[in-house]
Amino acid sequence: MFFAAFVGEPTGSSAWADAMQRHAAWLGLSAHLYSRLLADGRTFAFGWASIRAPDTAALVRDGAQRCTIVPLDVPTREHALTEEPPKGFGTHATRMDVSLTSGEVWVTVPVLSLEKFYYARTGDGWVLSNDLRLIVRIVGLDIDVRAVYTLFQYGSVPSPLTLSRNVLRVVPGHTLILPADSGEARLQRFFSIGDLVEERRERDPEEYVLVAMDTAIARTQPPVVVHFSGGVDSALVAARLAALRRTDARLQRFTLGPSDPFHEMAPAMARHLGLEFEEVYWNPAEIVPILQSLAQEYAAPLADPASLPTLMLIQAMAQWASLPTAVLTGTGAQSLFASGRKARLFRRLYAVPRALRRLVAAAYPAGLWRGTSRLSWFVGAVNKTAHLPAEYAAAGGHSSMDGFAFRIPPHVRAEMERAALAELDALAGDADLSDRISISGGLRNSMCQCGARVFDPLRRRGVGTVMPFLEPETVRAAFSLSWDEKCLGGEPKGLLKELLARQVPREWAYWPKGRFLLPYYETFRHSAARDYVRDVVFARDNPILSFCNARNVEAIFRRVEAGQPMHVGVRPFVWTVTFLSAWLHGLRAG
Helix, strand or coil: CEEEEEEECHHHHHHHHHHHHHHHHHCCCEEEEEEEECCCCCEEEEEEEECCCCCHHHHEEECCCEEEECCCCCCCHHHHHHCCCCCCCCCCCCEEEEECCCCCEEEEECCCCCCCCEEEECCCEEEEECCHHHHHHHHCCCECHHHHHHHHHCCCCCCCCCCECCCEECCCCEEEEECCCCCCCEEEECCCHHHHCCCCCCCCHHHHHHHHHHHHHHCCCCCEEEECCCCHHHHHHHHHHHHCCCCCCEEEEEECCCCCCCCCHHHHHHHHHCCEEEEEECCHHHHHHHHHHHHHHCCCCCCCCCHHHHHHHHHHHHHCCCCCCEEECCCCHHHHHCHHHHHHHHHHHHHCCHHHHHHHHCHHHHCHHHCCCHHHHHHHHHHHHHHCCHHHHHCCCCCCCECCCECCCHHHHHHHHHHHHHHHHHHHCCCCHHHHHHHHHHHHHHHHHHCHHHHHHHHHCCCEEECHHHCHHHHHHHHCCCHHHHCHHHCCCHHHHHHHHCCCCHHHHCCCCCCCCCCHHHHHCCHHHHHHHHHHCCCCCCHHHHHCCHHHHHHHHHHHHCCCCCCHHHHHHHHHHHHHHHHHHHHHHC
């Protein structure tokens, strides 16, 4: 379900309602619209584009002086509705409060929430939504150069920036306040890093995390599906469902076939846990239809290449007799239980003068991106440190093709870095580098990539997304443990592996890490996909090419299409420019 609201002059509400109706129809959904008259004569209109009518009895609380709305139904919804005022970190639910007497509006967006909330001023008032596409439909798209380049280089757009200069996003952990006098919007912080730490009460670390995960999983209503790779993160989620005797759980896995390193172990683990198991095979015939559907599947551009196989998994559910209530994923485990261990290494790397790192990094766009040697790997790693803040580079920030595929003007680069660090500082404050890396990974990898690739397509289908590692109880447990406790014996995610080893053969828990990745060469060498890229990415009216060196971008794609060697760090750029071009193409067509 996609939520939107309007507050302003009554003349503006009819245009908003028309936009909602057209947007819902484009998404294949129905519009459900409501309104309230404010004491000052203005209108507060709100509604959902959804596959079924929203449960307003659960999502809306009407009072004599205030209307309170939770735009998206999540397992911790009730916490958001009952706490006055929202604070700390006890829910993933965004909350909107509207004073029916003064007309003031408050929108509280929790930290580490998949739901991104946008706002923009119109000639008649304000529009607000958890769907960027809808606001752009109303106020127009004015592409922000900073957003394009942060997608290319960081892999996500930090709040309050969005792809459009005339639309802003509420910073997580803050309350947006829209004054009744039509003055300037302002943000008020309600979250601090200390909210993630709770008293340990001498609990055993393993039991501490186990209880937190079980609490989060137990809140989910049957039936559920786990996106299951066979790796430790999703395997532990599946194992806890089995331990809780959740016979309604079903494991769903994407596979390339026998070449997949988990091809045999994943089904064996499912049998061991006694859970239903389904594999969805890579199907090249689905590539172009999925690329054509990106604007309808995603509310905002996404730089995660795994979104294509993810959509293959989700679209495979259409063959089932009924859809699940929620899909569970292992997203967040890396950020909370492993990434902070990189702090010592990155302190050393960033101690090297930036000018020297940039000198070494220049060899990457000059030609080393074409290779797969150790030298290419080393210079690619240095390239990250030359262009990204330490917290983003350590958390897995994109490597850069800056200087070859595109060239970021210095003043734009400075604004990008300020925006990225401002968002992180607003949440992590003066935390040490290990925890800042962890928060950065949560913001970028979990909320804007791995989690986002599942969230939008599922909510379009009326299915929830639950990430047990990023539910409030598990996050608080993780931040209340030391990194030595989380990485037992120096092993990344060592604590999680020990928990998994309680339920499966120990060697399975310590199997080499697998990754859920887009098969690049199989995708871009496919004839239909190649034609689509030529028609859309390299179209003369594609605005994204104006931010690139089109000739060099074409050289990159020719190399991919020919199956020639290419450093792994180039691949995210190939996907991002493809996704962004396809998304804008679909948005214009819609």
